[in-house]
């Protein structure tokens with residue numbers, strides 16, 4: 310997922326559509342397309358050769374490729390050198406359509422013959438094919454290097470794209486893992502990819518060799534959004550000083566914002582109350598909770614960045630969420646991946662001006678908000694949110710040319726935090742409510758624990774978590790079972806490295822199969838079932854599990870993890886303190902199978918929220 314939109318969570322989607330298109334391109338339309346092209350070309354050549362009567366050009370072309378007809382119908386080159394007009398019959402049975410054709414001049418005729426001659430074309434085609442094959446071999450020569458991870462045999466040009474089901478990559482990788490082991494290699498067109506599976510290999514790659522495996526593939530499409538070489542953000546930033554500076558800044562700002570007027574926990578708790586009120590407005594009638602969950606989580610990020618929350622019916626807010634949703638769709642689309650793989654296309658003016666409209670609209674809206682925010686910024690006051698803290702850094706470091714604090718990077722970092730922080734957490738909350746209506750026994754035990762530890766007299770707070778092992782286990786199991794970022798965000802090796810005895814060269818794209826860890830059959834008792842006991846010991850105490858890795862691991866581990874955990878606990882307990890959730894009467898049981906968006910979300914479902 311090289312995108313300019315931050316999450317890029319599942320760049321891996323890109324070849325999916327490409328592969329599927331190639332596989333499913335129907336043969337009949339393909340044939341008629343070829344015929345149409347041949348017909349058009351034939352018509353053009355006939356039009357030219359025959360003096361250009363439109364009606365003649367529009368007549369059905371004789372069968373066979375246009376270059377074959379042109380070469381075959383014309384007399385041999387020497388004979389065709391006269392300028393006499395010749396009579397060319399029309400289609401059988403249409404004597405009226407016989408027409409005069411003026412053969413081309415000897416020079417043109419010779420040149421065309423040279424170009425159109427079937428043998429010559431065949432030689433050119435063979436030469437091009439050999440050339441492409443050599444380029445292809447060159448791109449995958451590392452497959453033959455000593456101790457390179459094994460993998461399925463790629464086909465020229467496409468690599469292994471047709472051998473994978475991009476709608477269900479975890480399953481494709483599951484089968485390949487059984488065939489080739491925990492570390493295997495793939496070829497995505499000309500891009501070499503290595504996939505790590507299982508706790509041991511993933512930990513070794515991300516943690517033990519984190520210094521070598523924490524780079525990211527480049528994102529040339531960032532230029533389209535107006536980001537220059539000094540704006541790299543955090544998620545897509547190459548592993549280096551710019552990334553380190555921004556990551557440190559985001560982590561410490563997230564931690565220190567609690568020192569402002571309102572703590573982050575207060576923001577989240579107040580938002581949870583607004584969310585509960587919006588649920589209550591449905592008065593027990595069925596509704597799909599996803600949009601409200603997105604609004605609540607988006608407001609937490611808005612508070613964090615701008616110290617501002619939106620009303621749920623604010624048109625700007627609704628527009629922003631719509632742009633974000635569409636932008637994510639673009640993010641997982643084929644076009645973005647093609648542009649990032651062939652950056653030369655970005656120089657085509659139409660492409661540069663028109664592609665990725667939703668991402669442009671989303672960025673434009675964030676810019677508007679930022680511009681407005683800047684007008685009220687007072688450098689002498691403590692920062693209201695991350696944007697103020699960033700502006701202060703820009704001010705402080707404006708003399709330092711190597712600093713990553715600049716206006717462009719501020720825009721990119723903000724858009725990254727919005728997208729990475731919003732969608733992930735709201736999808737996880739959506740899984741949590743779905744699993745509660747599918748497992749009423751579990752919901753009942755959560756209600757009991759809330760009643761015992763918090764009661765109805767006050768709001769939940771983070772301090773309660775330590776006394777609520779069952780609820781904590783349920784939230785962890787929701788994340789394990791939901792498995793929303795199954796392939797993490799692609800990494801890249803910044804230098805040659807060795808993992809599990811395999812040599813992986815610099816510049817190789819790495820896929821971290823988090824799903825293979827979260828659903829590892831050798832680790833979890835019931836890997837494919839929702840089973841909160843995975844996180845409880847025999848006494849009912851909460852236990853941490855090493856294979857719980859939804860936020861990834863190593864230097865690139867999700868920097869929003871503490872915030873996400875806080876939101877999940879507070880939103881979940883606030884909602885369950887106030888409501889009982891159930892499947893609407895008469896509705897079928899919703900499915901617990903995920904849909905790949907690029908992130909894995911539950912299929913749309915409705916709930917009834919009845920006040921307790």
Ligand code: HEM
Pocket residue numbers: 543544545556725726729730731733734737793794797798799821859860861862864865866867868869870872873
């Ligand atoms: C349930 C919620 C979340 C999940 C499951 C999640 C998951 C992930 C994963 C798997 C990665 C990729 C790590 C890697 O490359 O190895 C990631 C990266 C990241 N996440 Fe999250 N995330 C969540 C919430 C958040 C939130 C709330 C924020 C911000 C406020 C955030 C910001 C980021 C950033 C900035 C990165 C890039 C880190 C880097 O490249 O150094 N995430 N997240």
